[in-house]
Amino acid sequence: MFRPSIFAAILIAATPIQALAAAGKVHPTFNYDIFLQGEDVGDMLLQIIKKPQGGYQILESTTIQKSSDWDEINLRSTTNEMYSLENNLISADKKTFDHTKAYWSKIDSLGADFWMSFSEIKDLAQQEESDLIGFSIAVLDDFIPKASEVLGLSQLLLADTKARPTSIRVPKNLHHTTIANLPKYWSIHQQTLPAKIQLLDIETTSITQMKTEYRGLEVKTLGGDEVSTHHYTLTSENSAPLNIWLAVNENHIPYFFELKTNRSSGDFIIKRKP
DSSP states (O other): OOOOOBSOOOOSOOOOHHHHHHTTOOOOEEEEEEEETTEEEEEEEEEEEEOTTSOEEEEEEEEEEEEOSSOEEEEEEEEEEEEOTTSOEEEEEEEEEETTEEEEEEEEEETTEEEEEEEEEOSOOHHHHHHHHHHHHHHHTTTSTTTTSOOOHHHHHSOSSOOOSEEEEEEGGGOOEESTTHHHHHHHTTSOOOSEEEEEETTTTEEEEEEEEEEEEEEEEETTEEEEEEEEEEEETTEEEEEEEEEEOTTSOEEEEEEEEEETTEEEEEEEOO
């Protein structure tokens, strides 16, 4: 069975910003289509929430559904990443659901280290799934209705296999950032990426070193408007090349315009919606 790995794909309507505005909580929100071999199989929503005490929160929701004569994909995930005023990761929580299985990853700060845990729950009953997702979704639902119907960005783009259940302690200085926070990292470093970057994968609680290559400035279109983007290719020993296009919106907020990689099941493209 096909399984996307870090920053996963999706088929579900992402929550419109109007729903958030109606609740009096408007935050920078980016909606994406997800394509597998040219077919639209899902949607992804990324939202950035500034915290009153300083720092910010990244919420990601993704769902993918695809059926064929030989395979079926039905994946959902939620990711919640908390950052300090200094743009440092404080904690992260990710839940991924694949049919009757659930994968639960959690990262917490412990002094100069991260305590990272990953577990797989097999033969998950519907009620058990509801109980598991409940506490984290209770937070997300204030911002993203139907937040439980989602999957992760990193899950799409990095590895093809999941780590085994584990709990480990890792020094914080071994990583630069997460994939979801990469646009912010790029922005605060004068819109540049280092030649080698250590990406923390929330789902598998692992760190991947990737080489970066700047491919230049490219003009894309969004709803008939031209958008200036910066194209990078990220490569590592254990994953296919990842192409990303970074941009800055009218409010000076950096974001992914597009991500593209090739997996065993074909090309994956995540592209911003107008």
